[in-house]
Amino acid sequence: MLANPLAFDGVVLAAGRSTRMGRDKALLPAPGDENGRAMWQRQGAVLRAAGASSVFLSARPEQEWARNSAKEGFAAVLHDEMPGCGPMVGMTAALERSARSHVAVLAIDLPRMTAAWFGKLIERCDAGVGVVGRRGQFFEPLAAIYPRELMWLAWEALARGDYALQRLGATAVEKGLLRVIEVSETETDFFENWNEGATS
Numbered sequence: 001m002l003a004n005p006l007a008f009d010g011v012v013l014a015a016g017r018s019t020r021m022g023r024d025k026a027l028l029p030a031p032g033d034e035n036g037r038a039m040w041q042r043q044g045a046v047l048r049a050a051g052a053s054s055v056f057l058s059a060r061p062e063q064e065w066a067r068n069s070a071k072e073g074f075a076a077v078l079h080d081e082m083p084g085c086g087p088m089v090g091m092t093a094a095l096e097r098s099a100r101s102h103v104a105v106l107a108i109d110l111p112r113m114t115a116a117w118f119g120k121l122i123e124r125c126d127a128g129v130g131v132v133g134r135r136g137q138f139f140e141p142l143a144a145i146y147p148r149e150l151m152w153l154a155w156e157a158l159a160r161g162d163y164a165l166q167r168l169g170a171t172a173v174e175k176g177l178l179r180v181i182e183v184s185e186t187e188t189d190f191f192e193n194w195n196e197g198a199t200s
Helices: 038-048 063-074 085-097 116-122 151-158 165-175 185-191
Strands: 009-013 053-060 074-079 100-109 128-136 138-147 179-184
Touching: 009 038, 009 085, 038 053, 038 063, 038 100, 053 085, 063 074, 063 165, 074 085, 085 100, 085 138, 085 151, 085 165, 100 116, 100 165, 116 138, 128 165, 128 185, 138 165, 138 179, 138 185, 151 165, 165 179
Parallel strands: 009 053, 009 100, 053 074, 128 179
Antiparallel strands: 100 138, 128 138
């Protein structure tokens, strides 16, 4: 476990329907994992290694494999109250459930993401302020750390039917709730996902 100055929780976002993949990404073998874990198990381990006090699993009710999540160290399974509205719903549910000041969010389809990335982010967090990476003009909101105060922005966005995390991130930065760090060339691989063809 990495040594971090700030207590935080984590959430693995696994509730997507994987329509482009054609099968549940959460159940795919984690590339290069010596323990033979599936992606949902691997991502939970990444957040725990980064120092998360509790790790939640955002999943759909029909994902029966999630019922075994407690055996893998997950604190609870969170079901989307607004199915089909994207990862903002699961992220917001984790912020609501968490007893910590910050929540680290990790999407299921980032097989190269590391605990060290989250360690770098958490070092730059402050009370009421999280951190998100940026590549070029775009944020990397699915491997970021959010403060609980972001809940209100997310609720407002969801209420008006705006599920875009890029807009949420831009608003949060403008309001001082998020800091931005640029993703270095050596860190770019962390953000390859299966929709881009990174399966090995």
